[in-house]
Structure formats: structure tokens, C-alpha cells
Amino acid sequence: MRTSNQSSSCMPRLLIWLQVIASVEGIIQASGKAMVLELIQQYLDPAHVDQSQSPCPLAFLVTDVANREADVRSTYGKAFKKAATPLDAQMAEDFADSRNRSLALLAMMIGGVAIARAVDDKASNNHCLRLAMQSGVRWLNDCMPIWLQ
Template sequence: MGGLILPLTKVHKQETRARILEQAIFLFSTKGFDQVSIDELMSCAGLTRGGFYAHFKNKNELYVEAILNGVRKSAIATNYLKVVDDNQVLNELVRNYLAQVSTVTGPSACPLAFLVTDVANREAEVRDAYTISFKGLVKILNRIIAIEDEPKREAIARSIATLMIGGVAVGRALNDPQASQELIDACYKIAGMLAASA
């Protein structure tokens, strides 16, 4: 039956949307919002430009979804979400996060570090998504840090989150591998000292 167009199944539509989001977080993380076109994004996803609008109103909406989706699928969200009161696991989490400085960007890259400067210049809804994601990271750290004093634990969680994100963002910007490694070592050391403080 030539010319008959069958509707996409719900599963196929979800898979296609996931593929677009995966490519979006990769491209936004490596190039920034302004340097990524819808044509390039859809080509990398193996799709046509017209298919974009079946999933997103515009590139800005995609950016918001890419940030939220990227953080939900990050190693922290998938590996450490249910850990409670374990500073040894916290040390592992911080070390693994900071290792992103020397790894290639990809679906597992955390948008909090890779998009920090790009997001600062975006619209309110994009910054809202980033803020929600940052608060989510702080909650995870807050559960893992083994300190009984709740206000102190919350402050330490915020500080460690900032060290992690800032360490990766600055470390990737440096063109001196030794300076980058020294920065990462310092962030890791300070995070451990903060977590161990009683």
C-alpha cells in the first residue's frame, strides 16, 4: 500500500526522543548552545529536521530537557542515589566525578560541570533546570556525608558540589595537564577534609 503512513508507536517515539536527548547533551556539552543547530543535532541522531518538532517546540525546550535528562542519567544519579552515611563512598564519588576532566564528553558527562558557563547566559527556564539539577546533586551528597549536624552537613554538601563542578569546569579549561591535575588533586583533598570534619 504505497503512500500509507502508519502512526509511530509510543515506544518508537520514546526511543527517538531519547536518541535526540542523548545527542543533544553530547553536542551542547562539547560546543555550547549557540554552536549547535537543529540540523546538526538531528543529523547526528540519524533523523531528519522535521522530526525534531514532533518532540520539542524549539531548541530552548530541548536544552532544558537535555540538562534534566543528562543529570538523571549521570553516574551520580544512577550509582549513588540510595547510599546513606558513607564517607568512603563519598570519596569514590568525588574522585569519579573529578575524573571527567580528562575523559571525553558523552552521554555520561554531567551537564552541571560541562554546561556551567553556557547556562549562565541562557533564559530563566534553562537556569531553572540547572538549579533543580544542582539541588538534586546537593541532596545526594547530603545523604552520603556521614555527619550528624544537619545544617553543617547541608553546607558541606553544597561546598563539595561546588568543588566538584568547578573543579571539572576549570580543569577542562586549562591547557596545562599538570596544572589541571594539581587542581583536581586539590579539589579532591579539600572535599575529603570537609566530609571528615565533625
């Protein structure tokens, strides 16, 4: 089991990744729903998931953080909420519930990547990614599941 110091050593990398997410508006040449759609497609792309050099810490650490100290879980929670902010900003014009949608989309994206990385069957992980991407597109096209509204 890792100590608190070892667990928190992943936090600087998480913060760097959050800066990348926060500046996504400058990386992706789109805005509004189009930007969010492009982000979903890039994040859930199998090439991104297969990337072992610098995996997204929100997906990479999700199961590990759940078993850590309260301060580590609190930091992860703040990072998750902060990562949803650019999505929220891009969807605010189209949806009154943009914050809820951004949190739901981010959770779905992180979960999709985490599961795809955990499954050793390439066909299954690609299928999982496709389903997550289809769900994200539907959510952007105002088809949020009733239980999320």
C-alpha cells in the same frame, strides 16, 4: 548566540545525568562518608575530566547557562540542588549541616572539573583536580572552612 530552544536542548541530557547521580548509591559500593569520598575521587579523576563522549552537564554547561534565559538558569539551579540530594543523604548521619556541605562539595567538584576542562595545560588541570580532591577529603573529615559554617 543560541536560542532558548537550542539552550534547552541540553536539558534532557542534564536530566539523564541527574538520574545517574541520584542512583549513585547503587553504583558505588559504599555508604555514608565513604560513598561521598568515592564519588569525589571518581568525579575529580583526570580520566573522568578527559571524557569527551558524555561530559557532566553540570560542569559542561555552567558558563553557558549563566548567559541564558531565566527559565534555563532556573532549570540548572534545580538540577544542581537535586544533584546534591544524594550527597546530603549520605552525610546526614555524620553532619548536622549536611545540606550545606553537600552543596559546597558539589560546587567545588563542578568548579574543579569545569576549570580542568578549560585549561589546556595538563599539569595545571591535574593540579587543580588534586587540590579540589584534597579539599573535598578535608571537608569530609570535618575541616569545613569557617566561612562555610
